[in-house]
Amino acid sequence: MTTVSISGLRVGYGRRPVLEDLNLELGVGVHGLLGPNGAGKTTLMRVLATVLRPDRGDVRLLGQPLSDHAGLRVARRRLGYLPQSFGFYPRFTVREFVEYFAWLREMPSAAIPLAVDRAIERVGLLDRADDRMKHLSGGMLRRAGIAQAIVNDPRLLLLDEPTAGLDPEQRVEFRALLRELGLDAVVVVSTHLVEDVVAACTRVGLVDNGRLVFTGLPDELIAAGGDGDSGDSPIERGYTAVLRGAREAAR
Amino acid sequence: MNRVLRVELRRGTAPAAALAMFGAGVWMLAVHVDHWAGRWAGLANYFRVSMLILCALMVAAGAWQAGRERRRDLDELIGSTPRPGWHLLLVAWLAVALAGSVGVLVAFAGAAVLVAPVATYGGGGWWWTLLVGVVALGAATACGTLVGRLSPLRVAAPVAGLATYLGLAILLYWDTTAAAWLSPVNPGWGVHRVVPDRVTAGQAAWLLALTALLLAAAARRWRVSALAGAVAIAVAVVIVTGPGPHRLPADPGAVELVCTDTGPQVCVSRINAFLLDEVAPVAQPILARLDGIPGAPRRAVDHAAAPARTQDTPDDGTVWLHLDQQSTARGGLASPDGLRADFRAVTWPQCPVEPGREVNQQVYLVSGLAAAWLLDEWRPTDPALAPAPVDPALESLRALPLAEQRAWFAAYLDAAARCDVPALLHLGRPR
Structure with a gap:
């Protein structure tokens, strides 16, 4: 199709x-x-x-x-999108950042918490979910970027x-x-x-x-x-x- | 939206805005305690005086927040999402406006804790003054939001804040025209005066329309911008064509007199009634000294209760006391020496000021001699002030029997009231 x-x-x-x-x-x-x-x-x-x-x-x-x-x-x-040049809010935690993009993608608010956890888990960042973005390595940031891209099951x-x-x-x-x-x-x-x-x-x-x-x-x-x-x-x-x-x- | 708002309140510009506004609020309150202490209306008015600084800070905070997406290289990613841009903008604006307002209101709530046990008048619609101030903070944040959307540069926020400060300061020079109502900054009129409800409602409508206009422009919602702009202009025209802030009416409840029951009469207005117990011990000995002297005032009254255009010079047996800035944080009298100085008006010679005709300067020396005699008890309570130098004329006056001193003062008041310069100069000669 x-x-x-x-x-x-x-x-x-x-x-x-x-x-x-x-x-x-x-x-x-x-x-x-x-x-x-x-x-x-x-x-x-x-x-x-x-x-x-x-x-x-x-x-x-x-x-x-x-x-x-x-x-x-x-x-x-x-749609889910991870641009080549990926910016982020350094004071946000990974969870907050992904949650923010779930909201931007107009997900139903009741579905957001579960979807956020699932997306973070799928990129292997669950143990760093409550860390601030500014404390992540380059690879982790990229994975956080992928998490925000897949949070809405695009x-x-x-x-x-x-x-x-x-x-x-x-x-x-x-x-x-x-x-x-x-x-x-x-x-x-x-x-x-x-x-x-x-x-x-x-x-x-x-x-x-x-x-x-x-x-x-x-x-x-x-x-x-x-x-x-x-x-x-x-x-x-x-x-x-x-x-x-x-x-x-x-x- | 609640969840995102919570995140913005914790992680966005909001916490810094709240802290900055709290600090600015505390600083403003500490700088001029006498402007607000003991009076609810004073506190609300001072909140509006502080808008000069607070609005500038909110503009800077709004600009910083709104420029964040482009500074952080997130505009492209956000542009790929379905949520309309004005939703983000609204949340970001709301978070900063809310946090900043709460920050400064916490500071003012601290002051309210000091005012509450002291204040003797709670009317006058002061809470509307306060509320319009909060609306103004929202408008300032919206202004910053527009600036941040137009320029993502880091320097845009401080420059916008500074420009706001300067702009509002310049507007203060027009504080006698009706256009002054368009500014959120209150130039600091008497706490006993009441702003008409019509003006307060107009200010609130103007600031709300302005907020909608600025936010809609920032979100590029041109139709909403046009509508809000039209409302803002319509309200502004109504405000500007109305009466200006000069000669505001007094609040009848605030200026209702509260007087001493014993001794020479000292009256203060209801709004300053908390000062009566400290004003009376200062004023009554001076009134007692004047008792029985022909032409001398018999009572001292708060100037807040004076009819419009009343001159300071007592011509109906009343000395007017200026108490608007005479309160300490806990409701005490800030400057007894300043209060005594109000009695100097008793000795002012009533010489008309005419062009090309100057009053003999010797008259003022005699006037000073009369004031020094009247305020006989006067000694500076401020240790930083040096004691007055010994005045031979005053010493010789004091050396006379009391009855002769009082006769001299009565003669002085008579000559001063008529501006009889030869008589005044005669009274000033050494005895």
């Missing part, structure tokens, strides 16, 4: 296009979004997060058109560089969480870490120069690479091969 639908998307900063004529259909599952720096991944995530209005194109989230105010509000209620979860700052053990746990979340929600993970994509994603998209140059299964991306392509792992070789092919085709 398609729950995210984008067609003819164009986003630019001034006259410079960042995303151009982008079409995308996403269903339930974990979707990895790969691409070099400046390719437009974060811009695409910001459009999906409804914080950036596209110049052109049609965007439907969870069946709701973003051009419609009421539809936008309905979509936002079922149908669409957008995670921009979610594993930055996590140690290897935490990344393994996080991938397990992603797989669990992807069972009944659309999870979009923008990342530089291709091994996260192999380990946790059901599908992968590759953005280059504002265009979607590849969508498919991780295995298909791996298969696109050959021994002659640069990279230390099969998926890295597939990644560089697809990029090279897209750039040659664009010339």
Whole structure:
């Protein structure tokens, strides 16, 4: 079932296009979004997060058109978002911070306490739930950020560089969480870490120069690479091969 | 919303605002105890005088709170949530306004504990004065909220606070025009005066409309802004076209006289009645000294009870005592020397001030001699004051028999009332 639908998307900063004529259909599952720096991944995530209005194109989230105010509000209620640059209120405790975002996502107040505890538990921060945010390490802050993103059991979860700052053990746990979340929600993970994509994603998209140059299964991306392509792992070789092919085709 | 409000009250700018407002309140109360001690109306009026500082602090606190999201890089994440922006804004504003108001009200409640056992008059609608002050604190926080939304810079909060202080201070220069009612700062009129209900209601409506306007503008709710703006302007026009704060009527209950039962009559107004037991021992010996002297006043009365435009100079046998700032925190007389000084009005020569015609300065020396004789008991109670130097004229006057001294004083009062300069100069010559 398609729950995210984008067609003819164009986003630019001034006259410079960042995303151009982008079409995308996403269903339930974990979707990895790969691409070099400046390719437009974060811009695409910001459009999906409804914080950036596209110049052109049609965007439907969870069946709701973003051009419609009421539809936008309905979509936002079922949306979870962890931006690349994640800010926080240092004096809030983890619990208070997550609770605050549960309120912002218009959760029924009676459901909030349980949902908050569950979200904090899922990111492994329950023992630090009453610690102030300013006393958390970088990895813990990132996990608190993920907790606020999943507190409302989102149908669409957008995670921009979610594993930055996590140690290897935490990344393994996080991938397990992603797989669990992807069972009944659309999870979009923008990342530089291709091994996260192999380990946790059901599908992968590759953005280059504002265009979607590849969508498919991780295995298909791996298969696109050959021994002659640069990279230390099969998926890295597939990644560089697809990029090279897209750039040659664009010339 | 209650849960989030609780979090904001604990973790947002609210605790710092409460602390700052409490500290400012205590400081303001400590600086001028005599302005509020012993009188409920005085305490409420002083709350409004303190608005000069308190509103500036609330503007700064509101600006700090409202700029928080952008300073903390949370605006994008919050922008992805469905809750309308004005909900956040309202909670943040409410938390700061509530905490700041509670902070300063706790300080004033401490003062109220001192006032309660002493106060002799509780009427006059002082609680409305207080309530409008609390509404003003909300408006100030809303103003800060708008500033914080417009500029996330850290410096915006202190700059906005300072600008508010200066703006309100400048408005105080227009305290005789009706436009002065638009300012939440009370310039400090007599505690026995009563602000008309119409004005109090207008001020409350103006401040509420202003709060709605500022919050709606901060939340970019333009229709609500326009509506609130229209209401604010309409109320402001009504206020500005009405009478100004000068010549406020006296509260009849507050100025009802309470007098001594024995000895020369000393009367104070009901609102200052707690001072009577300390005023009488100061005033009665002086009145006793004047007893029987032709033209001398026979009683001393609180100036708060004086009819409008009454001059300080006694012309109906009454000396007017100024008691508005004559109270210590526990209700005692703050300055007996200041009270005695009110009797100097008895000896003022009634010489009209005319352009191009100056009164002979020697007249004032004679006037000083008469006052020194009248306040014979006068010795500075403040040890910091040096004793008055020996005045040969006064010494020679005192050397006369008492009957002659009293005759001299009667002659002085007669000449002073007529501004008979030759007679006054004659009385000043050495005996």
